[in-house]
Amino acid sequence: MERLVKSARRYPVVLATLGVAALVIVLLALGQGQAAQWLASAFALGVAAWTTVGMVRDVLRGHWGIDILAVTAIVSTVAVGEYLASLVIVLMLSGGEALEDYAAGRARRELTSLLSRSPQTGHRYTTSTAEVTDVPVSEIRIGDTLLVRPAEVVPVDGTLTSVDAALDESALTGESMPVQVTTGDRLLSGSVNGGRALTMRVTARVEDSQYQRIVALVEEASQSRAPLVRLADRYAVPFTIASLVLAGLAWFFSGDPVRFAEVLVVATPCPLLIAAPVAFMGGMSRAARAGIIVKGGGTLEKLSRVKTVVFDKTGTLTYGQPSLEAVHPENGWSADDVLAAAASAEQYSTHVLADSVRLAAAHRGLDTCEASTASEHATNGVVAELPVGTVVVGKRSFVAQFVDDVPTITVTSGHLAIWVAINGTFAGTLMMSDRLRDDAPATVAAFRSMGADEVMMVTGDLQATADSIAAAAGLTRVHAEAMPQDKVAVLRTLERPVVMIGDGVNDAPALAAADVGIAMGARGSTAASETADVVIMADALSRTADAMAISQRTIKVALESIWLGIALSAGLMLVAAFGFLPAIVGAATQEVVDLAAILNALRALSAGRGARSLMPIDAQGRGVRAPALSDSTAEAS
Structure with a gap:
């Protein structure tokens, strides 16, 4: 009941529309058809007027919306006496926001779960007196000793001072197996303590800790708009013009103004407004579930069509622990x-x-x-x-x-x-x-299978060492003994878009210069993670190829959803133009079209039929050998 009340308050127009519809049905049952028509028409025109005011405000702010189709459809259905259809359009218009919120909420589920789990308090522990004091995380200082109880989230970064512990780092790395740590080992904020309490010494303030860095990246990502989403907005303008022209032609050749209303009833392009953003949020959410933080929808789009992939060596192709x-x-x-x-x-x-x-x-x-x-x-x-x-x-x-x-x-x-x-x-x-990562050869092969024309290494190490690692990883082109400025210069000569994958401070300039910078950020440099467009929280190189596979599927699903909505709406408009689709039936059918496009967009949350699962990683979050990677060829096709 509480949820129902909250929904009613959030979407009052939906509640009002349902109430008016109920009254109209009662009046029709009592034989008061004229009163029912006046009530429905007045309410529908009122909503149309209110929507028009908002639409004008959007236009003045430079955002060209497409509510004009819905408003025109409402007015035209009222004008020709199809008042029941006008109520359905109003419900569709007002319910679209609720439907979008639901779909977007489900798509960004993994992102919002990261935000909701952010620790708010810590238990400061005084060793001499064994006294525990709860303090806000903002008051925790470097050098403090904290107590973390079973099943609690580690609030800040630190080192373990108790004997040993088992931690769940799945929120950080995507790996579900617990990680065993012993005295002196590093603890990452955001990891969940296992079955017994532990004590730790704080080594970083909350704003500098791992989990808060992820939260900042997620907040940035959830507010971004991909170029494809903006492109969908542009699709809406010609769609609106085409719909009005077709409706006018149907009226002109039939001589029946009802045809004009019937065409516009099925022309509401909600898929253009909702499907693409939902698909992008779904793709970023799926990536987050795998320990891949993508900073924006635009990054997903660029990553999907990468032509050149550049690896650093130490800490990237190798484990970085010589x-x-x-x-x-x-x-x-x-x-x-x-x-x-x-x-x-x-x-x-x-x-x-x-x-x-x-x-x-x-x-x-x-x-x-x-x-x-x-x-x-x-x-x-x-x-x-x-x-x-x-x-x-x-x-x-x-x-x-x-x-x-x-x-x-x-x-x-x-x-x-x-x-x-x-x-x-x-x-x-x-x-x-320094040993080559177990998953390096499969990762290189996966990038090639997904359309990268060239995969190469740029490193500051000696030529002999670089050549040895490159040969083992399956790379044939190597630039060795390169300083940071040399790496940037090399990137500028390559076919775009270019992905740069690195992990250290010296990689930050190259990560920034690439079209998409991917930082191995599980144990790496803060500078690299802040500069990069994608941060891999698991210590698994294979996740870089997984990021590209997810991006390709996301773009594929987004485009499919947009064109599915356009195709279905166009087909229905043609049927209505020839008089085979009554207004009330058309309005109900359009709701089904909107739902189909949105459900299709939510497919970005999954790998898809026939796609391979993400490359496995071990309990330490490291990539392990596997015969194949990710969604690679299945999604590329």
Whole structure:
């Protein structure tokens, strides 16, 4: 009952129309046909007048609506005495908003569920007294200890301080299997705690936490309008003109003004107004369910017709977690000295290799020290002033700018080298290896199957290392040793539209320069995620191809829905023009047309018949090997 009352308040014209219709039926049953006609006609004309006022306001704001067809249909049906048909048109006009809200609500269900789950409070925990205080998330500070009870949402990013926990990260990554974490592991806001309470130390404020970043992206996406949606608005203008011309011709050749009304009754183009937005919201919702945040409908449209796909290497085609294979010291330095100095300098780097170097030093029990000054040179290396002297860590060409006699070494397949100089002398190299993602070859193949003419790699790594990874992934074109500005320059020479896929700070310029930038944002850079048009929350490269498959299906469904509505309405108008469709029957039939177009648009929520499911990911949200990907060829056809 409460829901019914709320709906009545939200859609008062619908309620009034139903009430008037009931009174008209009663008057007809009592033999008061004239009174029924006057009541229905007066009400219908009143609604038409009110709609006209709103339509004029829209026109003055520069938005050309197509309510003129509905208004003309109401007036014409009243004029020729088809007052029951006029009531049906009024119901269709007023109920269209309710129908659109329902359809759009269902289409954006996954998006709105993300917003509704946003944590509002946290339980601040005082260790010394074991006291728990509930505070708004906006008051949570870095360094606070929080208690998260079973089945509660982690409110901000932090690290686990209790022994272990099982977390559901499905809202972030689309992976339903719980993720096991232990003391010191990172906790992402938005993940759901498992069966027992945990404690955590806060490492980010709410506005900087993972879940709030997703919420911001979702809010931006839900307010966007795709070019195809705007195109549907433009379709409406010629449709309106054609409908009025056909209705006029039907009247002229038949000599019967009723024909004019009968044609316009079935000409209301609700599918043009509703179907395309519903399809786009459905596509973005389906993507969100898979851990893919698309920032706008326009991105879906561009992604559907991509011609060139460009991958970064480290952290994108590879897992981005290189392991230390060996340390080769030189000039009297020990392996531990070289590794400790490199790890101390890498504390000031945001490159994915820096974490691996620091982790390797920690595993060997080596202490790092603070630098008096430090500067990072993107994609090249770091210079830090440490107690041992000036330490330079990075590529050979970069280190060679500071010291002489830096040797050239042969890097074997699948490995990479980091050069280290200490206090003006070359100190040695760190040999690292970074494994190709299991799902990389299938992802590359999927992009090609969906219409990408070229799939390539652009990376800052050495040519030998890049060639090795590219060959394993199935790529034949590689641009190696590219700085951020070089990546942008390469993108400008490629066939458009271009997709750039990356994960680090150094990828941000290229992501912005591409037609569609896709950031591997599960554990990646905030800068990359904010610059990109699509953010992959799961640590699965396959989701990038899934995003393209979803976009292609969304566009296909949107266009089908638009043309389905136009075709059905055009057919009904021709039938009505020849006098075979009475006004009351036509009005009821048009409702069926609107419903059919909207239900068709909601197909964007699903993969579709014959389409393959999304590539599987494991409990850590990583892509795993699979023979085929996504909706690829099924949807491309």
